[in-house]
Amino acid sequence: xxxxRHPGLDPGPTFSLPRNRQEGRPRLKAGVTILVAALLALLLxxxxxxxxxxxxxxxxxxxxxxxxxxxxxxxxxxxxxTLSALAKAGVTGPMRPSYxxxxxxxxxxxxxxxxxxxxxxxxxxxxxPRRPGEIFTMASEDPFWWNEAEPIWVSAEKQGIRTAxxxxxxxxxxxxxxxxxxxxxxFEGGVRPADWQQFSGYVTxxxxxNAVLDWLRRPAAIRPKLVTLYxxxxxxxxxxxxxDDPRTTEAVRDVDAAIGRLRAGLAALGQPAxxxxxxxxxxxxxxxxxxxxxxxxxxxxxxxxxxTGPYASLFAVPGREAALEAALFKPHxxxxxxxxxxxxxxxxxxxxxxxPPYQCLADSGWTIRKTTAERPxxxxxxxxxxxxxxxxxxFIASGPAFRAGxxxxxxxxxxxxxxxxRIAGVKAxxxxxxxxxxxxxxxxx
Numbered sequence: 240x241x242x243x244r245h246p247g248l249d250p251g252p253t254f255s256l257p258r259n260r261q262e263g264r265p266r267l268k269a270g271v272t273i274l275v276a277a278l279l280a281l282l283l284x285x286x287x288x289x290x291x292x293x294x295x296x297x298x299x300x301x302x303x304x305x306x307x308x309x310x311x312x313x314x315x316x317x318x319x320x321t322l323s324a325l326a327k328a329g330v331t332g333p334m335r336p337s338y339x340x341x342x343x344x345x346x347x348x349x350x351x352x353x354x355x356x357x358x359x360x361x362x363x364x365x366x367x368p369r370r371p372g373e374i375f376t377m378a379s380e381d382p383f384w385w386n387e388a389e390p391i392w393v394s395a396e397k398q399g400i401r402t403a404x405x406x407x408x409x410x411x412x413x414x415x416x417x418x419x420x421x422x423x424x425x426f427e428g429g430v431r432p433a434d435w436q437q438f439s440g441y442v443t444x445x446x447x448x449n450a451v452l453d454w455l456r457r458p459a460a461i462r463p464k465l466v467t468l469y470x471x472x473x474x475x476x477x478x479x480x481x482x483d484d485p486r487t488t489e490a491v492r493d494v495d496a497a498i499g500r501l502r503a504g505l506a507a508l509g510q511p512a513x514x515x516x517x518x519x520x521x522x523x524x525x526x527x528x529x530x531x532x533x534x535x536x537x538x539x540x541x542x543x544x545x546x547t548g549p550y551a552s553l554f555a556v557p558g559r560e561a562a563l564e565a566a567l568f569k570p571h572x573x574x575x576x577x578x579x580x581x582x583x584x585x586x587x588x589x590x591x592x593x594x595p596p597y598q599c600l601a602d603s604g605w606t607i608r609k610t611t612a613e614r615p616x617x618x619x620x621x622x623x624x625x626x627x628x629x630x631x632x633x634f635i636a637s638g639p640a641f642r643a644g645x646x647x648x649x650x651x652x653x654x655x656x657x658x659x660x661r662i663a664g665v666k667a668x669x670x671x672x673x674x675x676x677x678x679x680x681x682x683x684x
Contacts, residue, residue: 297509297510298464299662300462300465300510300513301512301513301515301659301663302451302466302467302468302513303466303467303468303515303659304467304468304470304498304515304516305468305469305516305517306516307474307518308471308475308518308519308520308522309473309518310518310522310632311333312631313473313488313491314331314635316488316491318495319491321499322495322498322516322633325514325635326635327643329635329638330634330642330646330677330680331634331635332646332647332649333631333649334518334631334632334634334650334651335626335631335632335649335650335651335652336520336521336632337354337355337651338355339355339361339549339588340520340624340625340630341363341520341622342408343363344360346519347359347390348653350407350467350659351388351390351391351668351670352655352667352670352671352672354587354653355588356587356591357671359387360384360385360409361591361593361594362594364376364377365593366593370383380426382412382414382415382416382417382426382429383417383418385409385412386415389415389668390410390414391659391660391663391665391667392431392432393414394660395663397430400663400665401464401465402432402464403432403434403463404434404435404436404467405447405469407467410432411431411437412429413427413429414429414430415430416429416430417429444470445497447468448468448497451466451468452501452504452508465663465665468501473491473518476489476490477490477522477619478522478620480618481524481619482522482619483524498516512638513637514638515636515658515662516636517633517634519632520622520625520630520632521621521631523549523603523620523630524619525606525617525620527615527617530608530616531571531573531574531607531608532608532610533547533599536566536574536576537566538562541556541559541562542597543556545595547607547608547609548607549606550607550622550623551599552594552595552598553567553597554596554597563597567597567599573601573605574599574600578596579595579597579598586624602623603623603628603629606620625651634650634655636680638662641680642679645680647680651671651672653671653672654674655672656672657670657673657674658676658677661681
């Protein structure tokens with residue numbers, strides 16, 4: 240007699256199939272189907288997954304980038320696709336540096352909004368009558384030299400806005416502090432950025448960009464809202480090879496690629512950014528046959544030289560002022576010498592006590608050397624009248640704060656400070672510039 244039990248199943252003592260075989264099979268199939276469906280639901284992704292939580296929207300960070308020595312017309316060489324794209328998406332225009340068109344005076348102008356004559360950094364080398372026998376150089380960290388104008392990162396920190404500086408002249412200084420004369424702590428007091436790096440030319444572009452991106456990966460509480468970044472290879476190439484050499488153009492290409500990596504990193508973080516990209520000055524070609532020995536302009540017994548190059552700054556030997564002036568103020572080819580009080584008003588220079596009493600200004604492309612015996616330089620130089628075409632500096636601003644496709648007429652670099660303050664939310668100190676230069680370029684004036 241054939242069993243009514245389903246082949247292969249042992250129902251156990253409490254389980255029995257319906258007597259009607261045709262009635263029981265559909266019920267069994269339905270049970271198996273439910274079991275399989277339940278297993279598949281556990282093993283396979285849901286067809287309608289729960290909505291993933293969105294990452295919080297980050298507020299824009301302001302990043303001030305300096306490309307030292309990037310002349311404004313380098314942008315037209317076809318070697319900087321990233322910078323060209325940023326210019327097209329935002330604001331650009333030629334920027335006049337402040338006089339003297341040197342690195343330290345202009346970097347300090349950009350972050351204080353005051354020209355060198357009012358910010359205290361009047362040269363790459365200088366003296367102060369209050370500190371006889373001391374000389375400021377580009378390695379000087381004593382706050383005494385820097386305290387005449389407050390940089391924007393100090394204002395920001397005082398206002399509760401966190402800052403970070405990946406290199407910038409003066410950003411390693413305890414601004415507002417003073418000399419302590421201790422072995423381990425030579426200076427005390429003052430304010431620095433919350434995060435800062437001591438400049439080293441051995442730190443590569445990639446490492447500089449990565450450091451900025453690492454700062455921006457932090458939790459919001461310790462993430463900077465105002466950042467500086469500095470590149471120096473374009474200036475170095477311009478000095479060594481001259482502005483028209485292919486190796487200078489290659490340096491332009493390299494720094495453009497670094498900024499491209501920065502943009503890619505910001506996009507990967509979902510970090511919107513207002514990028515303000517500047518240069519401190521341009522670059523003029525110089526040659527050995529366009530040099531002026533200082534000892535041919537005046538008797539070395541009558542003066543002491545502090546700086547030479549595109550301009551010379553001098554002190555008269557006590558009692559020899561008349562003799563020195565008689566020699567200096569004669570007409571000379573390609574150079575003009577005068578008292579600092581008589582410098583052209585357009586230079587906005589000469590009132591600060593740190594400016595030496597006499598200045599000799601060379602024509603663009605000519606250089607002053609200390610003596611006839613000194614070997615003439617070739618390559619490139621800067622420090623000339625800011626109105627010279629070769630001194631025009633790069634300016635690009637791009638990001639959510641700016642309208643696209645804007646071009647501004649030539650302007651003075653003191654206008655950058657109020658712009659940075661506006662987009663970073665910093666209450667600016669009174670300065671020599673104006674936000675009006677950029678009023679029509681901002682989305683929210």
